[in-house]
Amino acid sequence: MNITINGELLTIKSAALVEILQNFGAQPPYAVAINGEFIPQSQHGNYVLNEGDSVELLSPIQGG
Amino acid sequence: MQTKDCLTIYGEQINSRLLIGSALYPSPAVMEESIKASGSQIVTVSLRRQQSAAAGDDFWQLIKNTGLKILPNTAGCHSVKEAVTLAKMCREVFATDWIKLELIGDDYNLQPDPFALLEATKILIDDGFKVLPYCTDDLVLCQRLNELGCEVLMPWGAPIGTGKGLLNSYNLKIIRERLPNTTLIVDAGLGLPSHACQALELGYDAVLLNSAIAGAGCPITMSRAFKAAVEAGRFAYKAKAMPEKDLAAPSTPTMGMPFWHQQ
Numbered sequence: 001m002n003i004t005i006n007g008e009l010l011t012i013k014s015a016a017l018v019e020i021l022q023n024f025g026a027q028p029p030y031a032v033a034i035n036g037e038f039i040p041q042s043q044h045g046n047y048v049l050n051e052g053d054s055v056e057l058l059s060p061i062q063g064g
Numbered sequence: 065m066q067t068k069d070c071l072t073i074y075g076e077q078i079n080s081r082l083l084i085g086s087a088l089y090p091s092p093a094v095m096e097e098s099i100k101a102s103g104s105q106i107v108t109v110s111l112r113r114q115q116s117a118a119a120g121d122d123f124w125q126l127i128k129n130t131g132l133k134i135l136p137n138t139a140g141c142h143s144v145k146e147a148v149t150l151a152k153m154c155r156e157v158f159a160t161d162w163i164k165l166e167l168i169g170d171d172y173n174l175q176p177d178p179f180a181l182l183e184a185t186k187i188l189i190d191d192g193f194k195v196l197p198y199c200t201d202d203l204v205l206c207q208r209l210n211e212l213g214c215e216v217l218m219p220w221g222a223p224i225g226t227g228k229g230l231l232n233s234y235n236l237k238i239i240r241e242r243l244p245n246t247t248l249i250v251d252a253g254l255g256l257p258s259h260a261c262q263a264l265e266l267g268y269d270a271v272l273l274n275s276a277i278a279g280a281g282c283p284i285t286m287s288r289a290f291k292a293a294v295e296a297g298r299f300a301y302k303a304k305a306m307p308e309k310d311l312a313a314p315s316t317p318t319m320g321m322p323f324w325h326q327q
Binding site: 026027029030032033036041056059 | 085086087088089108109110111112113114121123124127136137139145146149150153154156157158202224274275277318
């Protein structure tokens with residue numbers, strides 16, 4: 001199954017969000033949105049992705 | 065007994081009237097020193113795609129170590145949906161319901177989109193956010209944002225990063241007069257400490273800036289200058305300025321003038 005994570009195309013075996021984040025090397029703190037919708041951390045454990053989903057993994061950065 | 069003259073943001077008392085950004089500094093060390101020198105109690109941050117985990121974590125550790133209150137922003141968002149999603153992500157990562165709501169309507173001057181701003185503000189306030197909207201200096205927009213429940217408004221001085229100062233001090237003055245109980249912060253466009261001083265002299269409660277310090281030749285020294293400027297501006301506002309006159313009025317007494325004016 002193909003998804004994108006932070007704009008990068010990825011072929012994945014498991015559709016479980018937590019495994020995808022782990023394989024991507026996600027480092028806390030971060031927040032996740034899928035197809036433009038915020039997915040709270042409390043829902044990560046049960047969340048399963050679908051073909052073509054777009055994951056955004058965001059972390060703190062400088063801001064003005 | 066005189067109560068302490070504090071800035072109030074959604075019921076929280078803040079001792080500094082300068083809110084500072086964390087971007088564009090020449091190095092993390094200069095950023096840290098500049099933030100310290102500013103005396104600020106609130107620092108702005110953002111969220112972006114996780115790239116180098118180590119670099120991002122270093123930045124975040126440094127900001128956390130300052131112990132300052134965090135004000136996340138939605139910089140770069142062009143639609144209500146983007147801004148609302150990013151605000152929710154910020155709330156989770158930074159564990160705060162404060163959000164500096166930025167919604168850009170024009171890429172050329174980064175002018176806030178007033179219509180989308182109102183829409184996003186309503187959604188976020190209904191969701192429990194304490195919204196600090198970055199807006200234009202339009203009185204009616206400010207009134208509408210206030211009616212939606214914004215206790216803080218942040219009209220621009222000038223477009224972001226221009227350093228032009230208060231381009232329309234008339235508008236800013238009118239907003240101050242018409243919304244006397246709202247916390248008003250000039251956000252964006254300041255370049256010099258005198259610009260910050262002017263904002264405080266007009267009765268604005270604080271200023272939020274980044275480029276003016278980070279882009280200065282010596283950011284740490286400029287940071288000290290801005291700290292002094294907001295203090296001077298606030299004292300001047302509290303002191304109430306003398307009335308302006310069109311004609312000269314002598315300050316030295318004219319009674320008892322010496323011989324050279326005698327007939």
